[in-house]
Each structure stands twice: as structure tokens, then as C-alpha cells.
Amino acid sequence: KNQVEQSPQSLIILEGKNCTLQCNYTVSPFSNLRWYKQDTGRGPVSLTIMTFSENTKSNGRYTATLDADTKQSSLHITASQLSDSASYICVVSVRNQGGKLIFGQGTELSVKP
């Protein structure tokens, strides 16, 4: 069964600190892995998208890694800001299924002053 699992479910950090969110997937055949940020009540916004051959990709203070062998990904946030408070969703795209996306449940990040 195609699944994406994220940990932790929620996280509270102080402003300025770094954090790392985890994503494990059992999706086959794998096409690519995406990280989205979703503010409450808003549509998800893409942070990174990585294919099988990419190990790391950065977008400002966000750095995603992908280990296709262990089927794990992480999202590292550097020097967190209050505006980073949101849900971070790991999404894996299934090859040969017309672009079907498998969503994780998300990690709820709260950055406190």
C-alpha cells in the first residue's frame, strides 16, 4: 500500500532555532517527493520537489534531503521565524498513475518568540 508517514506529528521550537522534519514513504513506483507548507485554512505552497537522482535541494532557509534507498526524506529549517509556523506536508508522486500524489498527514510546526 502506498503510504507516506511523517514525524513528529507536531513540534514547538523557539524563534531562531533550527529543526528537522522527517518523512518515510512506501510508494512504488516512485516519481518524485515534494515538501509543501500549508498555513491554516490556506492552500499548500510548494517548497521543494526532488526526483530519484537528487539528494538535496534548498529553498532559502529550507533544505530537503532524499535517500531513495531507505525511502526517507527530511526537511531542515534554519533560523526559524514566527512565520514558519504552519503544517509541513510531505507528498510523494506515483509514477505511471497520471500524477497521483500521496500525502503525509503533515507536521504541525509552531515557532514561539
Next chain:
Amino acid sequence: DSGVTQTPKHLITATGQRVTLRCSPRSGDLSVYWYQQSLDQGLQFLIQYYNGEERAKGNILERFSAQQFPDLHSELNLSSLELGDSALYFCASSVEGHLTEAFFGQGTRLTVV
């Protein structure tokens, strides 16, 4: 602004009724996806259209249907509404399927009373 437009933003209706949600994809995007997000739940894939044709189906109820028109806009029809159908409904679009970035609209918040 993702370029994906959803209308209406909010909808309140009674049980047993039927509603239509509308999505205009980004200019040039051929794929449209529909997702349901219930309170405190992850995004659930409903259905995907590509250039007018249904391409992938997820956990879409038989009471729900969708279509993509020649101008590429899409509509999601929800009928015989139940209280449990109250949720945020998101539309996303992408140029193609699994290889390309998906951009999300701001969602339609449906409340069934």
C-alpha cells in the same frame, strides 16, 4: 498567488443539497486535481483530470463527481450532502502529471448544516 482560482471561497448549505465547486487552473496547466481536507485531517486525493479526461481516481464518494471542460476549468459536484462532507476542498493544477509541480488554490470551505 498560485494562479489557481477557486470559487466560491465559502459555502454554507443544508444536508441533502447539491453544490458545485469551481476551479480555474493556471494558464497552460492541463492537469487538475481535487482534494478534500476535513478538520485536522490531511489532504485526501479525490480525482485528477488531464486535458478533459479523467486520469486518476482516489477516495471519491459516488455522491461526488467532477469534470474538466474544454477550456480546462473544472467543477466538482457534491450531492446529497451530509454533515461529514463539511471540509476544505482544494483544487491544484500542473502542466502535466507526476513530473511537474502542482500549484494549489486557496480552497473552498464547505459547511453543511
